[in-house]
Amino acid sequence: MTEPVTTGWTDFAVATAGAAAALAGLVMVAISVNIRQILGLAGVSARAAAAIGSLVLVVVSSALILIPGQPGSALGAELFAAAAAAVLLHGVSLSQSMRQATRPRAARLLSLPIAAAQLVPLIVGALLLVFGNDGSLAGAALYWVAAGLILTVIGSMLDAWVLMVEILR
Incomplete structure (x- = not known):
């Protein structure tokens, strides 16, 4: 019997879930x-x-x-389904952002690109898991997922900075 693809990823998932949940509360x-x-x-x-949806995505993915x-x-x-929900939220946010003439071009x-940097690695990892029939693709997939989760936390913190500080300027 082969080992599950997630073998060895437990500590990472626990750490990211806990950190993202705490950050979501702060946001x-x-x-x-x-x-x-x-x-x-x-x-x-x-x-x-x-921002909240992205942090929830990290918790759910973990x-x-x-x-x-x-x-x-x-x-x-x-x-992939979890990431699709975040893509929708980011799509609405980007659409509204592009229409703001008062915001610097x-x-x-x-x-x-900031939204894509967060979500594309997670989507690539999800697709590699779905379509990767051999173990090497599945193993690489979780590194893509991990990169996406880490970049999503960073991107959410940038949004949190705007929500806490920049809107008061």
Whole structure:
């Protein structure tokens, strides 16, 4: 019997789930403290939703990795579905961001690559799990997933900075 694809990833998944859950709570506090400013500025509420959704994506993805014994293809499909929800949230946020004439053009143009850097590695990893029939692809897939989860936490923290500090300037 072959080992599950997630063998050796338990500590990583536990650490990322815990960290992302704590950060999501802090972002929720930041949102509640600055809710008037967030609601008063066009597109910022969608950015807040994307930040929270991304951190929830990290928690959910980490929890999925912790499910014992599931086939890699099932894990890949689950991760892909979770990432698709985050893509929708980021899509709405990006759409609203691009329409903000008051926001500097450079900041608007950077939004898409920052969102892509977070979500593309996770999606690549999920697809490698779904379609990777040999063990080497499945093993590499989790490194892609890990990169996506780490970059998603970083991207969410950038959004959290905007929600806590930049909107008050």
